[in-house]
Amino acid sequence: MDKLTPQQRHKNMASIKSKDTKPELIVRKYLWSHGFRYRLNSPRLPGHPDIVLRKYRTCIFVNGCFWHGHHGCRYYVIPxxxxxxxxxxxxxxxxxxxxxxxxxxxxxxxxxxxxxxxLKKNKREKTLSSLAYTLNHIFLQDRSLAYSIPEIYGDIAAEPEP
Known part of the structure; x- marks a missing residue:
């Protein structure tokens, strides 16, 4: 049984942010400090990815375990x-x-x-270093990525490549 009244629960759930969350800020700070440059919440791409790295042609989604149904996670519990x-x-x-x-x-x-x-303290460094390794691997695997993205002033074009 819920310990809060329906009004309290509604206020509590409505106050949860969808942008600039703590996990997202952790990832952004790590990427920036390691030389990765990105755009935020690109409205021209499907799903408005949290972080978009054009140079690597990569989108990063920082998902909350409850809201996105992370199966097998202790933070994903149905009310x-x-x-x-x-x-x-x-x-x-x-x-x-x-x-x-x-x-x-x-x-x-x-x-x-x-x-x-x-991104909890006990796993954070391993996760973030794995993310950096993956991005570098993507870039090294296909160096043409850096040159195949058209230079556009402003945001990213979301059209599929010919």
Whole structure:
């Protein structure tokens, strides 16, 4: 049973941010300090990725374990009240995430998902260094990525490559 009144619960859930969350800021600070330059929440790409690295043709999604249904994670627990609503909502989020990543992949973008639980203090350094390694590996694997992206002033063009 919920310890809060419906009004308190509504206020609590409505105050949760979707941008500039603590996990997202951790990833952004690490990437910037290690020389990776990026754009935020690109409105021209499907799913408005949290972080977009044009040079690496990579989108990074920093997902909250509860909101995006991180199965097997201790932070993904379905609430005991209004269970049907939450199950449907989280399943819609999971399906939307898969579809957006499919669209990005067909457009030639790499997608990386970083989970909130992987940024807890005991796992953070390993996760972030793995992220940097992956980005460098993507870039080294295909050096033409740096030159195949058209130079556009402003934001990223979201059209698929010919």
């Amino acid at each position: 005991k009240s209004n269970t049907d609503f939450w199950v449907k909502k989280i399943n819609r989020n999971i399906e939307r995430d898969k579809e957006e990543q499919r669209q990005l992949a067909t457009m030639g973008w790499h997608c990386i998902t970083v989970w909130e639980c992987e």
